[in-house]
Amino acid sequence: MAEPVPLYVVGLSKDEPANEVLSSKFGAALEKVQKVLSHIIEAKITVESQNPEGSRTHYDVTASVKTSQNTLVYTDSGWDILKIADELSRKLEGELSKRDDKRQRESIRKKEEF
Template identity: 75%
Template sequence: MSEKIPLYIIGLSKDEPASEILMSKFGDALEKVQQVLSDIIEAKISVKSQNPEGSRTHYDVTATVKTSKRQLVYTESGWDILKICDQLIKKLEREMPKHDDNRQRESIRKRKD
């Protein structure tokens, strides 16, 4: 179709396994959504972690998808970064039906009975 959408992950080190999983999962979702939202310029995932030295880490994740017309921002937080990623992907994929077709509805007045 077209070239890959640039995806940036901020807040996780490159060698962390969750970073690679986020990159592949969200990248696949972007390619899927690109069929409907063809004007995507770039995507950025910002991860803020709280209490990283403890036994559990709480994550606040913000995904920003920049299109030529507007900016889509999705936020999610929780303990499991992979579940957060799945929830962000669901939110992104909800944009698909909104932009599915641009055709006008047939007017009730113009219909022939």
């Protein structure tokens, strides 16, 4: 089993519930993607909160995944941290379809007859 990817959440306090939501959802997506992108070094989620004292808080979230070849960056913003975490996880899992070369089975009709 591969070792877990270090995941850092910047911009939220450790006891805030949004921190736990982002860590768990994005961490699960990282585990899925690690099977295809095995060269992931670290992942960092940066959260910028706007109007935290009011009744609603607007979040601007940037997730960056550093690999040995390049850095993948995903951004999303909104009022609901759960929706943002789901969207960032979906964007990261989109890398699976980009990297998978054997997505379709070879057609039976195209096989040569012996």
